[in-house]
Amino acid sequence: MNKTVPRSARICAELIASIASGALRPGDPIDLAQLCRRHRVSRTVVREAVAELAGKGLVLARPGIGTEVAPESRWNLLDTALIQASMPFDGPGSLMAQAGELRRVIEPAIAADAARHASRTARAGILNALRRLAGAIGAGELTAQPMLASALHEAIAAASPNRMLGMIDRTLSAARVVHYQCLQSSHGDRTASMLAARPLIARQTGLALAVVRGEVLSASSHALDLASLGIGLGTRAPLRTSPHEAGTHQDDPDGPHTRPMPLDEEPAHSILTEPRQSDPAGDPMRLRIPSLLSLTARTAALER
Numbered sequence: 001m002n003k004t005v006p007r008s009a010r011i012c013a014e015l016i017a018s019i020a021s022g023a024l025r026p027g028d029p030i031d032l033a034q035l036c037r038r039h040r041v042s043r044t045v046v047r048e049a050v051a052e053l054a055g056k057g058l059v060l061a062r063p064g065i066g067t068e069v070a071p072e073s074r075w076n077l078l079d080t081a082l083i084q085a086s087m088p089f090d091g092p093g094s095l096m097a098q099a100g101e102l103r104r105v106i107e108p109a110i111a112a113d114a115a116r117h118a119s120r121t122a123r124a125g126i127l128n129a130l131r132r133l134a135g136a137i138g139a140g141e142l143t144a145q146p147m148l149a150s151a152l153h154e155a156i157a158a159a160s161p162n163r164m165l166g167m168i169d170r171t172l173s174a175a176r177v178v179h180y181q182c183l184q185s186s187h188g189d190r191t192a193s194m195l196a197a198r199p200l201i202a203r204q205t206g207l208a209l210a211v212v213r214g215e216v217l218s219a220s221s222h223a224l225d226l227a228s229l230g231i232g233l234g235t236r237a238p239l240r241t242s243p244h245e246a247g248t249h250q251d252d253p254d255g256p257h258t259r260p261m262p263l264d265e266e267p268a269h270s271i272l273t274e275p276r277q278s279d280p281a282g283d284p285m286r287l288r289i290p291s292l293l294s295l296t297a298r299t300a301a302l303e304r
Contacts, residue, residue, distance in 0.1 A: 077095060099179070150176045
C-alpha cells in the first residue's frame with residue numbers, strides 16, 4: 001500500500017527544487033500566503049515546510065520581515081534532498097559536479113588508509129558488503145544498487161582508523177548515492193543499465209579486493225576511478241587501466257601489507273560471467289554472479 005506524501009513534504013520538495021534550479025535565489029522572499037492558496041492548505045502546513053527548510057539552512061524566517069531564501073553559505077550542501085533536486089543541473093560549478101570533485105579527493109585517501117590499517121573484522125565487513133552488492137546486480141535489483149554501492153564505500157571507510165576521514169565520508173554518502181543513481185539512469189532502459197553494471201561491479205570488486213589485500217596504490221587507484229564516474233553525471237569518464245587489472249602491482253613502499261600480484265591470479269573483473277542464454281525469470285540480461293565464496297577463500301590468509 002502506497003503511503004500518501006504529507007502536504008508539507010510536497011511543498012518542501014517544491015521549494016527545494018526551486019532553490020536548486022536558481023528560480024529562487026538567496027535573499028528572494030517566499031510568499032507563504034501564496035503557497036497556502038496554490039496548494040489549498042492551511043498556514044500551519046506551510047509553516048511545517050518552512051521549518052524543514054530552515055533546518056537544512058535553506059531559508060531564514062525573520063519576525064516582522066518575512067521568510068526569504070538564506071545565503072548559500074548557510075546551506076547544508078550535502079543534504080540528500082538538495083543533492084537529489086540538483087540532479088538535472090550538472091554543468092561546471094554545479095553542486096553535483098563539486099560533490100564529484102570532493103569524492104575524487106577524499107575517497108582515494110580513505111581507500112589507501114583502509115588498505116594500510118584494515119583489521120580482520122573490517123576486511124570481513126568489506127567482503128560482506130561486496131557480496132550484497134554483487135547479489136543485487138546478479139538478481140537484477142537495479143533500485144537497490146546505488147544504496148548497496150554506497151554501503152561498500154562506507155564499509156571501506158569503517159576500516160580506516162582515521163575518524164575525521166570517516167566523518168567526511170558519511171557526509172558524502174548522499175552525494176554518492178545520487179551519483180550512482182545518475183549513472184544508472186543515464187543508460188536509459190533496464191537492459192542498458194544491466195550491461196553498464198558489469199564494468200562498474202568489476203571496479204567495485206577491484207577496490208574491495210585491493211583494500212582487503214592491503215594493496216595501497218591499487219586501492220587508491222580504484223577509488224579514484226569510481227569517484228571519477230560521478231563527474232559529468234553519467235557521462236562515463238575513461239577509466240584508466242590499473243596495475244591490478246594489468247596483472248602486475250606496484251608496491252607502495254610505505255604500505256605494510258602490499259605485495260606483488262601473481263600473474264596467474266584471477267583478475268577482479270573475472271568474477272563476472274557472461275549473461276545466461278536463457279534466464280528462468282525471462283530476463284536475458286540478468287547477470288550470473290557467483291556468491292564470491294572463492295573470493296573469500298583467496299583472502300582468508302590475509303584475514304588470519
